[in-house]
Amino acid sequence: MTMQRKLIALVVAGGLTAVASAPALAAEAAPPPPRVSWSFSGPFGKYDQGQLQRGFKVYKEVCASCHGLSFVAFRNLADPGGLGYSAAQATAIAAEYQIKDLDDQGNPVERPGRLADYFPSPFPNALAAAAANGGVAPPDLSTMAKARTYERGFPWFVFDMFTQYQEQGPDYIRALMLGYRDPPPEGFKLPPGAHYNEYFPGHAIAMPNPLSDGQVTYDDGTPATAAQYATDVTAFMMWAAEPHMMARKRIGLQVMIFLIVLAGLMYFTKKKIWHQVEKPREIAAGQDPDKTTI
Numbered sequence: 001m002t003m004q005r006k007l008i009a010l011v012v013a014g015g016l017t018a019v020a021s022a023p024a025l026a027a028e029a030a031p032p033p034p035r036v037s038w039s040f041s042g043p044f045g046k047y048d049q050g051q052l053q054r055g056f057k058v059y060k061e062v063c064a065s066c067h068g069l070s071f072v073a074f075r076n077l078a079d080p081g082g083l084g085y086s087a088a089q090a091t092a093i094a095a096e097y098q099i100k101d102l103d104d105q106g107n108p109v110e111r112p113g114r115l116a117d118y119f120p121s122p123f124p125n126a127l128a129a130a131a132a133n134g135g136v137a138p139p140d141l142s143t144m145a146k147a148r149t150y151e152r153g154f155p156w157f158v159f160d161m162f163t164q165y166q167e168q169g170p171d172y173i174r175a176l177m178l179g180y181r182d183p184p185p186e187g188f189k190l191p192p193g194a195h196y197n198e199y200f201p202g203h204a205i206a207m208p209n210p211l212s213d214g215q216v217t218y219d220d221g222t223p224a225t226a227a228q229y230a231t232d233v234t235a236f237m238m239w240a241a242e243p244h245m246m247a248r249k250r251i252g253l254q255v256m257i258f259l260i261v262l263a264g265l266m267y268f269t270k271k272k273i274w275h276q277v278e279k280p281r282e283i284a285a286g287q288d289p290d291k292t293t294i
């Protein structure tokens with residue numbers, strides 16, 4: 001075979017393999033996560049304080065043993081537009097944690113957390129985290145609600161622009177929490193140590209199913225189900241990723257109202273200032289109404 005023929009044969013073979021494997025890939029693609037009506041969606045969306053506090057409890061009691069939250073400080077728990085804790089409550093929560101620090105001689109010590117500290121990560125470094133979790137380090141959850149999304153495809157992304165749907169991340173995370181299937185569907189080869197999840201890209205996830213009914217006690221009478229935990233912890237992660245969302249939406253709305261009023265004022269101002277000036281085209285054509293009357 002000449003070089004050229006070899007090349008053509010390779011291209012054809014490659015194309016055929018791609019065509020043959022396409023249905024298999026399509027079959028493995030994750031289904032779109034179900035849409036949840038979040039309290040924080042839309043231009044008037046607000047965080048539900050009770051839900052954020054419950055979600056924080058789930059994070060603290062379940063997820064924190066593997067996942068860090070390193071961009072969130074204890075003082076943020078008392079920020080307006082968030083969990084609604086008082087400074088004293090946030091201080092008490094901070095004091096439950098042990099923070100690595102240095103003493104005056106520069107020796108490493110552990111001391112109780114203060115408001116200014118950030119949530120400590122459960123592992124000393126990424127390698128230790130990976131070693132304890134089957135080779136995959138659990139990612140930090142601070143910005144996870146914004147870091148994950150999924151393709152909605154045409155024409156949905158066009159509608160989404162108008163409906164302001166931007167909760168793909170939270171929808172995905174909640175679906176992921178509830179998407180574990182054991183045993184995996186027939187014919188799916190699960191790598192050792194991995195777990196089957198319907199919504200995880202590729203389906204084989206290193207995180208074991210973290211939530212089960214009754215695992216966390218809720219004090220406010222909310223049903224203690226895995227689905228409720230998943231919703232609440234996702235809302236909490238959304239707050240962690242965007243703690244100033246409520247202020248952003250409020251200011252955005254005020255700015256829109258201001259611009260609409262300003263546009264109206266500008267229109268009438270323009271009419272008032274220019275009402276005595278003739279149309280330039282009429283003047284050019286010698287039809288200036290003022291001149292013809294002379």
Ligand code: HEC
Nearest residue numbers: 062063066133136137138139144148173205206207210233
């Ligand atoms: C036993 C340790 C462990 C616990 C507990 C745990 N996770 Fe994970 N998590 C992991 C590991 C490991 C990964 C990385 C998975 C991978 O990439 O295969 C992960 C990944 C994730 C991801 C990212 C998935 C993606 O799309 O990449 C999210 C979101 C997540 N965890 C949320 C949570 C939440 C919320 C909780 C608490 C309800 C939780 N995890 C509890 C170990 C854990």
